[in-house]
Amino acid sequence: EDKVVQSPLSLVVHEGDTVTLNCSYEVTNFRSLLWYKQEKKAPTFLFMLTSSGIEKKSGRLSSILDKKELSSILNITATQTGDSAIYLCAVEAIQGAQKLVFGQGTRLTINP
């Protein structure tokens, strides 16, 4: 059975800290790994990673995939209270059509 596991499940830090969120996966026919940020409603897309070892960056956020270790990390530097959200990792597997398998999410809280 396809599985995606995120850690930690919950993290509380102070504004300005740097955080690293982890995602590991076991899926057949891996195609890509995606990170989403979910605040109150729909998940919003952050990154898609398909190639191992290539870092994707967007402002203070960055992510990298390690296909050998079947894992990915999401880094957030100089955190702000607006970064407080649930961060979801999802892995795209090929099953006729695209299917996303989600991890359980990391709830990140940034205190002022």
Added chain:
Amino acid sequence: DTEVTQTPKHLVMGMTNKKSLKCEQHMGHRAMYWYKQKAKKPPELMFVYSYEKLSINESVPSRFSPECPNSSLLNLHLHALQPEDSALYLCASSQVALGRVIGNEQFFGPGTRLTVL
């Protein structure tokens, strides 16, 4: 236009009601999805439509009936639901490129918050 829209935003229904959730996208995407998300849980896939054909049904009870009238629209018909079906229902869409590895982001709509009494 990179938006997926969903209506209604909120829905309260009784167990004997029949209602429908609607989803629309105009990005030319050929894959559309329904997810169910309970509080503090990740989204769970329900259905996938690829080129207007149902390609994945994750063993969803028949009281949920999906429909894809055309490439831009996706409906979810609800009948005889149970209180445990109360959840946030998310629609998503993506380009589909079967057999090729390319970026294939899923864009999510804002969801319909469903309450079954």
